[in-house]
Amino acid sequence: MGLLSSKAASLFVAPENRAAFQAQALQREAERFVQQLGELKGAYVKIGQMLALYGEHLLPRPVTDALHTLEANTPPLAWDTVATQLGAGLEGLRIEPQPLAAASLSQVHRASAPRVRRPLCVKIQYPGIADTIEDDFRNVMQMLSLAQWVKSGRQLQDLTKELHTHLMSEVDYARELRVAGKFSRLLKSDARYCVPAYYPKWSSDRVLTMEYLSGVEVTDPAVQGLSQARRNRLAKHMLALFFHEVFDWGLMQTDPNFGNYKIMIDPEGENDRIALLDFGAVQVLDNRFCKALRTTITSAHRRDRQGTIDGLIALRCLRADDSPAVKQSFVSFCEFILEPFSQTADEWPKHAVSDEGNYLWRQSKLLTRAGKRGSDGMLVKGFVVPPPEFMLIVRKLTGVFTFVSTLDARMRCSELLQPYLD
Template identity: 45%
Template sequence: MGKRKPASSLRSGGLGRGLSMSLAGLRAGGAFALDGALTRLRAGGEQQPDAGDSEFLRREARRFVAELGRLKGTYVKIGQMFALLGEHFLPRALTEALQELNAATQPLPWSEIGPALRDSLGARLDELDVEQEALAAASLAQVHRATVRATGERICLKVQYPGLRDVIDSDFDTVVRMLLLARWLPAGRQLDDWLEAMRLHLHHEIDYEREARLGDAMAQHVQGAAAAANACRYHVPRRYARYCAADVLALEYIEGHLVTDTAISELPQRRRNALGRAMLDLFFRELYAWGLLQTDPNFGNYLIRSGPRSDQLVLLDFGSTLECEATFLQHLGWAIAAGLEQDRTALLESLVGLGCLNARSSAYARDTFTDFCFALLEPLRSPAQLPAEYLNADGDYCWGRSQLLRRAGKRAASSAASLDFATPSRDFALIARKLTGVFTFIAVLDAQFNGHDLAAGHIARWREAG
């Protein structure tokens, strides 16, 4: 990708960037209208179920996403957010194209990021030796490794791009305006609520004080779990409060591997199984015990640190952490419990409580969505109910071989196509994406184990505590 625009462009280039987006929206809007007209003509005047997903429209969606990628910065992050949360109200052609957006970009030069660090940390910056070459760069921030001179400790500085807070709302409004111009985004009060929820989620991504607070809370939960189990399967990097600021987050530097690295795929099956169980266990701890869920499924938010006897999951980046309301957690907890027990009546009741279905939902909508939930929770069934074709010789579920998400995705598309399928809340959409991210992580490990006993144990303890 090309070099990222300097900070001054972020602060003063909003008019030009917004105009570019508006022109892209006008072009896409004309394409959408023409494609819809052609589709209706070919169908004798009736709209078809797959209208809005033609090759013509897919090409226009790719053009629009290319424009987002060209503008980089906040536009890429906003596009990724719509890919993550917009599948409930955007055309499939657009969400599929948005999923190709890459947040990795060229970092700002030290001549710009150095002064920003000095403004944020003042004299405290003199206590650090900061490597001028960035370790990584994404759409909203870049990371530099540093050494604390007095102690020799190595830390990471996550530095937010200068001027970001000044443009993030206007950039979000520009993307929404473009989607409306393109007729890719329907109007309505429910959608307005969704968009405001997405705006709030975006602000959470740049609220480092919130991220620090939630990271500290997660670290306390992890330490408590380690003490109770006499084992430390998770690690949250220590935060160095002295070197944090509103736009700088200072954390312990950890060396480890991504789940996609060859070093992890070459681990013995036993260790990969243990890592898979640890990831699934972490999800249930977040849901049933802690009430804090890190909802971004990006593989880059986890490192695997190998030890002589066991491996650890290192938990990174709590900008997308969800603090769930008690009522929502109650409905979600019962929904997963009902899915585990194949209790259709209880699952329907919980889905209504979560807002995914309502009293007006047809029998077809209820059946297709509950079938989707049952399909998604397949790995948590009792061993006797697991599909034999996805079990190994010992009767263990093979997460990689199952291709679960591809099969469940077909049912999800059928559910969403129903006209009386309610658009779920942002929280539900985030957690559904989190769960699919957990399952994908375990599948990439090619882990082989049954999840029923682990899930059932968490649910039993949750019921007793409630």
């Protein structure tokens, strides 16, 4: 109602001041909308966070900016409340009432069990979340429509479907257990990564029990204080994991939140590892999508314009009858985002090259420059918003590149892409 009142009030504003008045009104209403989501908590917060990630091309910029301010961590619920979710079948499991962490849909507690030497933790879903999530999702989308922040059409339908699928996956603990098992098997012999052991006998549709892995986030001073060589290795581990996910496995963790990964620092300094902690947001990528993505990436790396266009058409980012300007805009963006994987430093901006000829991830400001280029591309006449799957990849890459930049990596990366070029 506030936005509608503001629109009506703008009719009484001088024409030369109307645009500024409406922009200020939109900013106020966006902040009010996000405040309401935060107060409602639970699934509403998660839905808002997902809209911030996937709605950037369909929602007004002030709305997505405001949605990005939603806190990932929320105050934990009292133990007596979350304990109602435990049910039967957890005999022998001792759970500490004080939570380790709390998020929008669940909270995590330390635990232990007889004859289990490993420390454990238990992820407990909040009461009622799974039962109300459909209504909560519908309510948020209706709010967006009433505010006239989204327009009906194929793109909105695709976004709604994508968000709904991801949201339901987040509360499907049986699925998360299966996906975690797949990752565990895929990485069993890879010393660069660690997947916690899960315990199905102490898990249910509302509870997940797993091994507790000690470690710190990438932003921790202990990680930031590692030698350049060790930070470079960790950065390559994260980049290699991305290529494995999208090219080799067709399984991708779509939530690049730093909290979903821990750095397990090796006291001997030989093998620092990345622990993968959350599998609720993992999406299965079909073969068609993976093949098209591979074609797009490898062609863009080779500067093969037609191959890149063919890949983008297969990804449904382009149409065969799109204008040359639209096609060139997408091709240029794909080539640009692969800048760190160039085989020679000649293709890098001067500020991104070290004296030793390595790529400076933090100083490169790659994501800032890519965001500007992407915004400019949207202004090209005939531009069509890419499908949610492609935006998912862009978001994933943003998270991976941010992780690498946070490590202040200084290295060449072309060899990571080379196996897929061959």
